[in-house]
Amino acid sequence: MKPKLAVLKFASCDGCQLQLLNAEDELLTLAQVVDFAYFPEARSRAERGPYDITLVEGSISTPEDARRIVKVREHSRYLVTIGACAVAGGIQALRNWADIDDDKLDNYPARKCILAPNTSTPISELFRVNFEVSGCPVDKHQLLGVIRSLLSGTRPALPSYSVCMECKGRGPACVVVARGEVCLGPVTRAGCGAICPSMSRGCYGCFGPCDDPNMSAFTALLRHLGLSSEEIVRQLRGINGYLRPLRETTDAIEAAKP
Numbered sequence: 614m615k616p617k618l619a620v621l622k623f624a625s626c627d628g629c630q631l632q633l634l635n636a637e638d639e640l641l642t643l644a645q646v647v648d649f650a651y652f653p654e655a656r657s658r659a660e661r662g663p664y665d666i667t668l669v670e671g672s673i674s675t676p677e678d679a680r681r682i683v684k685v686r687e688h689s690r691y692l693v694t695i696g697a698c699a700v701a702g703g704i705q706a707l708r709n710w711a712d713i714d715d716d717k718l719d720n721y722p723a724r725k726c727i728l729a730p731n732t733s734t735p736i737s738e739l740f741r742v743n744f745e746v747s748g749c750p751v752d753k754h755q756l757l758g759v760i761r762s763l764l765s766g767t768r769p770a771l772p773s774y775s776v777c778m779e780c781k782g783r784g785p786a787c788v789v790v791a792r793g794e795v796c797l798g799p800v801t802r803a804g805c806g807a808i809c810p811s812m813s814r815g816c817y818g819c820f821g822p823c824d825d826p827n828m829s830a831f832t833a834l835l836r837h838l839g840l841s842s843e844e845i846v847r848q849l850r851g852i853n854g855y856l857r858p859l860r861e862t863t864d865a866i867e868a869a870k871p
């Protein structure tokens with residue numbers, strides 16, 4: 614019997630699931646070695662768990678989400694979070710620095726039905742996940758590599774170093790040095806192929822922080838480029854802004870304001 618694969622979503626745009634569906638050259642091979650047991654985005658037949666590998670997209674944003682993800686964990690041998698929403702809380706985690714009160718929900722005609730709590734939570738804050746695949750969206754080759762590793766019983770390996778390493782390998786002029794523009798590459802995890810710098814624009818950090826980013830040196834660089842404290846906070850509080858190194862840095866900057 615083939616291992617069972619489940620793919621499901623919480624608060625998200627579906628872009629990371631689409632990366633798997635876009636792996637057209639590899640999907641038939643994958644379907645030969647796994648049973649797509651639960652994948653509502655791709656097929657109507659749904660098999661009950663337990664599942665060998667569960668890919669989870671999206672952040673935990675409602676009480677129902679919080680109940681459901683616990684059941685998903687119980688029914689999954691390997692639970693892998695995919696994409697910035699699941700790994701970091703996503704862009705919707707910006708509300709973790711704000712209050713969602715009734716006034717802000719006035720635009721909704723049936724606001725009593727809105728169950729949104731004040732937070733958007735990375736899944737790893739709730740319990741241990743087996744692996745995280747960063748990106749907004751994830752890179753399909755990385756995602757397929759992780760599935761392949763888990764099926765073969767080896768630990769997946771993804772880059773721990775920064776986008777600058779990839780960027781230097783590809784060879785475009787550094788946008789910081791050449792044009793004095795902001796680029797989050799020095800503190801962002803590699804894996805995208807330095808796609809933004811290779812198109813002459815700064816990295817905006819969609820793969821989240823690399824291992825052990827030097828945040829104090831990086832914020833000093835941003836100040837050297839002329840950014841104010843508010844602008845630095847805005848740069849760092851993006852898609853992955855709720856992840857610890859970025860969150861602690863922006864919280865410290867705001868706490869230091871006179």
Ligand code: SF4
Pocket residue numbers: 625626627628629630670671695696697698699703748749750751
């Ligand atoms: S990480 Fe980005 S692409 Fe993936 S579901 Fe969230 S918003 Fe969409």
Ligand code: SF4
Pocket residue numbers: 776777778780781786787788789790796797798799807810815816
């Ligand atoms: S352009 Fe960005 S990613 Fe490339 S070397 Fe410069 S700072 Fe690093």
